Amino acid sequence: MLGQAPEHTDLYVGRTAEHEALVSTLTSHRLTTLTGVGGVGKSRLAAETLRSLPPAAAAAVGTCRWADLGALPDARRLIGTVAEAVGFADHTPGLPLDALCGWLLDRRVLLVLDSCEHLLTACRELIADLLTACPDLTVLATSRQQLGVRGEVTLEVGPLAPDSDAFTLFIDRAVAVAPALRMRHARQDEDAKEICALLDGIPLALELASAQLMHHPLGELPHRLRTQQAELRASSHVWPRRHRSLRAAIGWSHELCAPLERLLWARLSVFRATFDEESARSVCSGGPLSSDGVAVALAGLTAKCVVSRAADGRLRLLESVREYGWMWLGELGQRATAQDRHAEHFLALARSADTGWLGPEQVGWYRRIGAAHHDLCAALDHLMGVRPEQAAELAGLVGFFWSCCGHLREAHAYLGRALGLSRTHSPARDRAQWALGVASVLQGEHQQAARIGRRCARDAARSDNVEGQLAAAYLLGITHLLSGEAHEALAVAGEALGRVSRPPFASPSALRCHLVQVFALTGLGRLDEAERMAVSLRAGCSDRDECWTRAYTDYQLALIALAKDDPGRAARHARAMLEGKHSLGDSFGVALGMDLLAAAAAADGQGETAALLSGTSETYWRSVGHSQRGMPELRDVRETCRHRARAAAGEAAFERAFRRGAEADPGSVLTLAIEGHLPSRA
Numbered sequence: 001m002l003g004q005a006p007e008h009t010d011l012y013v014g015r016t017a018e019h020e021a022l023v024s025t026l027t028s029h030r031l032t033t034l035t036g037v038g039g040v041g042k043s044r045l046a047a048e049t050l051r052s053l054p055p056a057a058a059a060a061v062g063t064c065r066w067a068d069l070g071a072l073p074d075a076r077r078l079i080g081t082v083a084e085a086v087g088f089a090d091h092t093p094g095l096p097l098d099a100l101c102g103w104l105l106d107r108r109v110l111l112v113l114d115s116c117e118h119l120l121t122a123c124r125e126l127i128a129d130l131l132t133a134c135p136d137l138t139v140l141a142t143s144r145q146q147l148g149v150r151g152e153v154t155l156e157v158g159p160l161a162p163d164s165d166a167f168t169l170f171i172d173r174a175v176a177v178a179p180a181l182r183m184r185h186a187r188q189d190e191d192a193k194e195i196c197a198l199l200d201g202i203p204l205a206l207e208l209a210s211a212q213l214m215h216h217p218l219g220e221l222p223h224r225l226r227t228q229q230a231e232l233r234a235s236s237h238v239w240p241r242r243h244r245s246l247r248a249a250i251g252w253s254h255e256l257c258a259p260l261e262r263l264l265w266a267r268l269s270v271f272r273a274t275f276d277e278e279s280a281r282s283v284c285s286g287g288p289l290s291s292d293g294v295a296v297a298l299a300g301l302t303a304k305c306v307v308s309r310a311a312d313g314r315l316r317l318l319e320s321v322r323e324y325g326w327m328w329l330g331e332l333g334q335r336a337t338a339q340d341r342h343a344e345h346f347l348a349l350a351r352s353a354d355t356g357w358l359g360p361e362q363v364g365w366y367r368r369i370g371a372a373h374h375d376l377c378a379a380l381d382h383l384m385g386v387r388p389e390q391a392a393e394l395a396g397l398v399g400f401f402w403s404c405c406g407h408l409r410e411a412h413a414y415l416g417r418a419l420g421l422s423r424t425h426s427p428a429r430d431r432a433q434w435a436l437g438v439a440s441v442l443q444g445e446h447q448q449a450a451r452i453g454r455r456c457a458r459d460a461a462r463s464d465n466v467e468g469q470l471a472a473a474y475l476l477g478i479t480h481l482l483s484g485e486a487h488e489a490l491a492v493a494g495e496a497l498g499r500v501s502r503p504p505f506a507s508p509s510a511l512r513c514h515l516v517q518v519f520a521l522t523g524l525g526r527l528d529e530a531e532r533m534a535v536s537l538r539a540g541c542s543d544r545d546e547c548w549t550r551a552y553t554d555y556q557l558a559l560i561a562l563a564k565d566d567p568g569r570a571a572r573h574a575r576a577m578l579e580g581k582h583s584l585g586d587s588f589g590v591a592l593g594m595d596l597l598a599a600a601a602a603a604d605g606q607g608e609t610a611a612l613l614s615g616t617s618e619t620y621w622r623s624v625g626h627s628q629r630g631m632p633e634l635r636d637v638r639e640t641c642r643h644r645a646r647a648a649a650g651e652a653a654f655e656r657a658f659r660r661g662a663e664a665d666p667g668s669v670l671t672l673a674i675e676g677h678l679p680s681r682a
Contacts, residue, residue, distance in 0.1 A: 005050050022034070026138060026140060031131060034140070036144070046114065050140075063109050079100060080096065091409075160206075162196035166199075199249055204318065208304070209253075214303060261300045264289060267283065267289075268301075269326040276315065346379040360546075376394070392432040395418040395432050396432030396435045399411045399432065408443065412443065438478075441475070457473070460472055470507065470513050473513050476489075477513065489516055489519065489520040497517075518530050555577045570596065575674055579674045591624065598645070599641035602640070602644035607645040
């Protein structure tokens with residue numbers, strides 16, 4: 001799960017002393033760095049320690065949030081990755097570091113920054129700033145070298161003892177490959193211990209070595225390892241001993257792979273994060289490696305522990321293994337080709353997601369776009385340098401997805417860069433310009449969004465782009481709505497729909513324009529018209545399993561029900577909205593829904609429940625960088641909610657319940673809210 005320590009199901013061996021030392025330093029120092037060579041088990045030690053923290057230590061360090069930095073090629077997305085890990089979906093237009101510090105300012109959090117070694121300077125500066133600004137923050141970093149931050153405590157993670165813990169680990173992994181070793185004899189134990197010694201007890205090296213038992217008897221492995229290490233010593237590159245041990249194990253695994261497995265290993269290194277078999281087939285096939293051949297070679301690499309499987313079933317190369325593959329991809333002269341194929345694949349993915357936005361797989365597409373985030377960024381970075389027009393297309397396609405699922409700031413940044421590089425007028429560039437406008441209005445930059453919206457409208461009219469005209473009308477409409485201009489919003493959406501005569505479900509932009517009309521009618525107090533239109537749109541969305549628009553129709557229907565003094569119906573629609581927005585990963589939408597559910601509870605006389613929901617709502621609003629936002633009419637709903645809740649619960653009970661909601665895990669409150677299991681007395 002995002003922001004949480006990775007899960008492991010295999011045997012974890014030893015590290016008792018390191019575990020105790022880490023618990024001690026975490027509770028007595030604000031910055032601890034686990035150092036050691038690649039593959040020695042720094043990340044695993046951190047994950048296992050955090051999973052088994054004693055209650056007192058867990059209370060002292062607070063909520064654990066895990067940021068995997070290994071997928072970042074450089075420091076540009078460092079703050080965004082950390083923000084995502086700590087649950088901050090930044091919707092602000094200001095400096096990202098200031099916004100992140102504001103979110104963490106009064107939160108007790110243990111932030112894990114995993115794999116800092118390639119971003120040392122940036123990590124050093126970020127950690128220093130965060131520790132200065134956020135008094136209740138504790139940081140645990142893993143790195144191949146110390147960070148050099150004042151107050152840093154460094155714990156070196158050494159290899160496992162070859163004749164004890166390393167032996168236990170190797171035998172456990174070996175038996176999984178060669179079950180006959182359960183009944184091994186003394187000579188085989190000696191061979192196993194020699195392997196552990198030759199590999200210096202480095203866990204990743206031991207796992208790779210154990211996988212070779214599929215092809216060679218245990219007794220052959222020590223000789224093969226000695227030969228590999230001798231070749232490394234004779235090479236022109238001077239490797240420190242423990243680095244040499246891991247390099248020997250990786251190189252040995254590489255030699256024992258079939259030729260097509262080696263080729264696939266190299267090509268897979270172009271992926272920055274986890275991937276699935278479909279993506280591997282698309283990106284890595286070609287030449288002697290057919291699509292079916294990719295599947296066969298992938299199975300072989302997985303069996304050899306070169307490719308590992310994450311808890312969610314997706315595949316990945318561990319960083320040391322990926323580095324080796326990337327080196328070989330360079331030796332093969334195929335890096336540029338692989339990056340081109342990678343970018344083409346993720347551009348095709350984005351096109352498919354855009355085409356499927358209005359269909360029954362909408363939620364699935366949001367999740368696929370979310371899972372591919374690091375690789376979509378890598379594809380954008382590559383295309384910026386080689387094909388800027390395609391970069392603009394890709395940014396325009398993913399920009400709307402990113403804007404409502406936690407990556408708004410990145411959407412804005414990539415769209416701005418892509419548009420600056422794109423010089424050719426095209427529908428793809430128009431789409432990117434529109435997406436930048438949406439990102440701007442969601443950041444609260446209404447004037448900029450209005451300028452972009454007007455430009456989009458002019459460009460679409462000049463090129464007779466009907467979908468572009470509707471898209472521009474939607475952008476201008478929501479900008480008017482968020483500025484309190486419901487009349488103007490209704491007019492711009494109505495004029496666009498009148499010009500092109502599009503029914504609601506003819507296209508995504510047509511549907512969004514109809515939604516703008518619902519919002520505008522509600523804002524103007526024309527509740528019966530708004531309700532009829534919202535009910536109709538919601539029914540159409542339900543028929544198509546469309547989620548994004550349906551959630552906003554539920555939002556409007558909840559508002560209308562509150563205005564008509566029907567708190568029960570308002571609560572049902574608010575819960576439906578929360579369920580939809582939660583499934584899309586839309587924290588902004590969840591914050592809106594929490595406000596409405598709190599108002600429904602207050603209107604129903606459930607003062608303490610309303611107070612608790614209001615407290616959690618405030619947490620969600622802070623998680624997007626704002627105190628509270630939304631359409632102007634929502635301000636009155638909030639004020640009425642607080643007044644009614646205080647009257648129903650009493651001042652003291654209201655404050656207690658509000659604090660409980662603000663301090664509770666927001667995800668837990670959200671789950672109870674969606675299920676309708678919140679108590680009437682909080």
